[in-house]
Amino acid sequence: MGKRKLVLFVAAIAALGACNGTGSGSAAGSAPTAPAPSVTTGRPKSPGRAAISVPATTPEFSFDDSVPPPRLVNTGTDYAAILRSLEAYGNWIGAHRPDPALALHTVARGTRLLDAYVHDIRILKENDKREIERLTGPTSYTILSATPDAFSARVVENISVHQIIDRSGHVVSERRYAGATTYLDVCVLANGRWYLAAADVQSAGDASE
Numbered sequence: 001m002g003k004r005k006l007v008l009f010v011a012a013i014a015a016l017g018a019c020n021g022t023g024s025g026s027a028a029g030s031a032p033t034a035p036a037p038s039v040t041t042g043r044p045k046s047p048g049r050a051a052i053s054v055p056a057t058t059p060e061f062s063f064d065d066s067v068p069p070p071r072l073v074n075t076g077t078d079y080a081a082i083l084r085s086l087e088a089y090g091n092w093i094g095a096h097r098p099d100p101a102l103a104l105h106t107v108a109r110g111t112r113l114l115d116a117y118v119h120d121i122r123i124l125k126e127n128d129k130r131e132i133e134r135l136t137g138p139t140s141y142t143i144l145s146a147t148p149d150a151f152s153a154r155v156v157e158n159i160s161v162h163q164i165i166d167r168s169g170h171v172v173s174e175r176r177y178a179g180a181t182t183y184l185d186v187c188v189l190a191n192g193r194w195y196l197a198a199a200d201v202q203s204a205g206d207a208s209e
Contacts, residue, residue, distance in 0.1 A: 061130040080141035094131035098124035108195035179205030
């Protein structure tokens with residue numbers, strides 16, 4: 001779901017789902033209205049290729065459950081860090097462990113976003129595929145509003161490609177992007193933890209397959 005936000009697979013999964021007579025949708029939500037100071041931050045750049053003297057980096061995808069999930073940051077008020085963590089966990093699900101039940105760790109129950117996300121993860125699992133997202137630069141997070149139990153943010157990602165990978169490592173479908181993609185994300189607090197409730201595309205970079 002990089003996505004998905006949190007790395008949410010919508011564009012790349014569409015091609016895979018079409019082969020099975022299924023598709024994917026996006027979820028909408030209303031942003032909270034209480035104003036808060038705007039804060040912008042960026043995602044650290046991914047580590048480079050491992051040199052001989054450097055420990056191996058985490059593989060982009062795996063099929064053997066060997067890659068543990070990233071630590072979830074889903075409490076507190078560092079909203080940019082929370083969003084970055086939720087997205088990283090979603091990306092890990094698509095690339096390493098497409099188990100629909102894991103979506104409940106990051107997406108709010110009872111939302112259309114959860115339905116769409118679970119649908120896409122299930123397609124990956126049933127077809128024994130993985131989904132990866134590559135970025136050309138850091139992601140920016142601008143907090144638009146915040147209340148004690150909800151916040152909204154504008155997220156700008158520089159996505160270069162979404163790819164669907166089979167067990168042999170072959171790319172079975174991909175979608176490439178030119179330009180930034182902007183999302184409006186809404187998170188809600190439930191039982192003391194933050195979850196994504198909506199992730200709507202505001203503007204998208206040009207895509208090609």
